[in-house]
Amino acid sequence: MWSSDGRSGNGGAGGIGTGEGGPGSDPVVAVLESVLGVLSGLPGDRGGVAADPAVRIDRIALFQRLRAVVAAGHGAEIVGFARAVVEERIADGDLDPRTAERGIADQVALACRISPSAGSRRLGSARVLHLDLPGICALLRAGRISEEVAEHVVSETRHLDREARRAVDEQLVGAGIDELGRRAAAALARRLAYECDPAAYVARGRTARTDRRVGLRPAPDTMAVLSAYLPVEQGVACLAALRRHADTVVGAGSDRNRDQVMADTLVERLTGQVRAADVNVELGIVIGVDELVDPAAGGTAEIVGHGPVPAGIARDVLAGTQGRRWWRRLFTRPAGGPLVGADPRRRFFGGVLAELVRIRDGDRCRDPYCDAPARHVDHIVPARRGGPTSLVNGRAVCVRGNLVRELPGWSVELVRDGLGGTPHTVRTTTPTGHTYLSRAGSPGSRRSGSPARPRRAGPRVRGSCVRRRWPMSRRRRRPGRPPRRPGPLARRPGSPAGVRRRVGRVPRRRAPRPERA
Numbered sequence: 001m002w003s004s005d006g007r008s009g010n011g012g013a014g015g016i017g018t019g020e021g022g023p024g025s026d027p028v029v030a031v032l033e034s035v036l037g038v039l040s041g042l043p044g045d046r047g048g049v050a051a052d053p054a055v056r057i058d059r060i061a062l063f064q065r066l067r068a069v070v071a072a073g074h075g076a077e078i079v080g081f082a083r084a085v086v087e088e089r090i091a092d093g094d095l096d097p098r099t100a101e102r103g104i105a106d107q108v109a110l111a112c113r114i115s116p117s118a119g120s121r122r123l124g125s126a127r128v129l130h131l132d133l134p135g136i137c138a139l140l141r142a143g144r145i146s147e148e149v150a151e152h153v154v155s156e157t158r159h160l161d162r163e164a165r166r167a168v169d170e171q172l173v174g175a176g177i178d179e180l181g182r183r184a185a186a187a188l189a190r191r192l193a194y195e196c197d198p199a200a201y202v203a204r205g206r207t208a209r210t211d212r213r214v215g216l217r218p219a220p221d222t223m224a225v226l227s228a229y230l231p232v233e234q235g236v237a238c239l240a241a242l243r244r245h246a247d248t249v250v251g252a253g254s255d256r257n258r259d260q261v262m263a264d265t266l267v268e269r270l271t272g273q274v275r276a277a278d279v280n281v282e283l284g285i286v287i288g289v290d291e292l293v294d295p296a297a298g299g300t301a302e303i304v305g306h307g308p309v310p311a312g313i314a315r316d317v318l319a320g321t322q323g324r325r326w327w328r329r330l331f332t333r334p335a336g337g338p339l340v341g342a343d344p345r346r347r348f349f350g351g352v353l354a355e356l357v358r359i360r361d362g363d364r365c366r367d368p369y370c371d372a373p374a375r376h377v378d379h380i381v382p383a384r385r386g387g388p389t390s391l392v393n394g395r396a397v398c399v400r401g402n403l404v405r406e407l408p409g410w411s412v413e414l415v416r417d418g419l420g421g422t423p424h425t426v427r428t429t430t431p432t433g434h435t436y437l438s439r440a441g442s443p444g445s446r447r448s449g450s451p452a453r454p455r456r457a458g459p460r461v462r463g464s465c466v467r468r469r470w471p472m473s474r475r476r477r478r479p480g481r482p483p484r485r486p487g488p489l490a491r492r493p494g495s496p497a498g499v500r501r502r503v504g505r506v507p508r509r510r511a512p513r514p515e516r517a
Helices: 027-040 053-091 104-112 116-132 134-141 147-156 162-174 182-196 198-209 232-251 258-271 289-293 311-320 352-360 399-404
Strands: 002-004 213-219 223-229 281-283 300-303 307-310 325-327 330-332 339-342 376-379 394-397 411-416 425-429 435-439 460-462 465-467 489-491 500-502
Touching: 053 104, 053 116, 053 134, 053 147, 104 116, 116 134, 116 147, 116 162, 116 399, 134 147, 134 162, 147 182, 162 182, 182 198, 232 258, 352 376, 352 394, 376 399, 394 399
Parallel strands: 281 325
Antiparallel strands: 002 435, 213 223, 300 307, 330 339, 376 394, 411 425, 425 435, 460 465, 489 500
């Protein structure tokens, strides 16, 4: 959970700070705030003002043009900010191009409330649009093309140098790109970019093959989307193989449909399992005591790295698979309090504190608006300044977030420790003086104001720690060691035919008893 006061240290409460004075110190800020006030005060349908359908179409068209104009002005401000920061650093003697632009995209991302990676892409697109594509930028500023069309032109010409981009820009404006749809405009830009420099276009395709990757993102209804960025021939081959196998299985009379068979086959071939459902799962499930004790209780559980799911789904995940399963006991304060501890006696695990910080932060970066996977556990107060290695002083961050905070002008401080009734809160301050708050979620907490359910008989409860025996292996084994099973029966040499023993087991030898005197 993130929030931003949107102001610098000198800005007024609720206003937009500039780092120099109040919101009224800059005329552009004053105009933008007045426009925001006018637009947010429009009655719309809630005002009960009837309007002719034709008039509403005119409004929709004007709002679309306004979006384009705002996008052009937004990009111009981003480019101007980056230029001003670089010039300031050069004036201070920083002539290294590798360090002169560090942290610029991160500040843009915080102001736009997007992730740092998206901020870098937005900064790069704004520079190309305003410096290398003046014709397209003029059409966007006039509201004659949409922001999506401008982004397609930037993407299709990213392999060209500045002179080649300007040549393509003139051809696109002359061909009437403002009269084309989004798909047709992208196709035209792609064709002209290829004709301008065919060799660079081919090299671009070869370079893209080195960026192949696999990703996973959450989807609604307790699902996930597994995606692969592959060369086109490999992607087509994978899909064709899945389809052929699915046609064979469905033709043999399976009770699953074609899509289900393809999805199950993908999981089985990647994991080597017999059934797709038999995954080896280790779930960090943060769930309220009442929801875990009472199967009929409502509420949600928090699956680390995915998000909230119904408590019944979390039970089904652990009870339904035939693979190896682990679960973790997690401590929460009573009455829906925050996560404050964990049981260190989880099987095959080391570093309980680091894992607990990741669970509290959802295994995602705690920087505001950054949804990147957590890679580091960072000290809020650095260890070199005496910061303790504790749950309160830790936060999960991505690699980029851990490096950016070390740049001059950046600071991170703890606002609330999260051990009381409020979540763990961290404040990030940028070199311009703007501050942004980042709050950890309150996993396993019930909605405020909802009454507590009566406790029923069930698993053993010790304080706020629940011990429940799920249908899983009761013996503790070391990682990679298969379960111990008795060997086959074999005849012992020199023994009667009816006497057999277990192969591989050493018979226990008893010490001779001392003879009585």
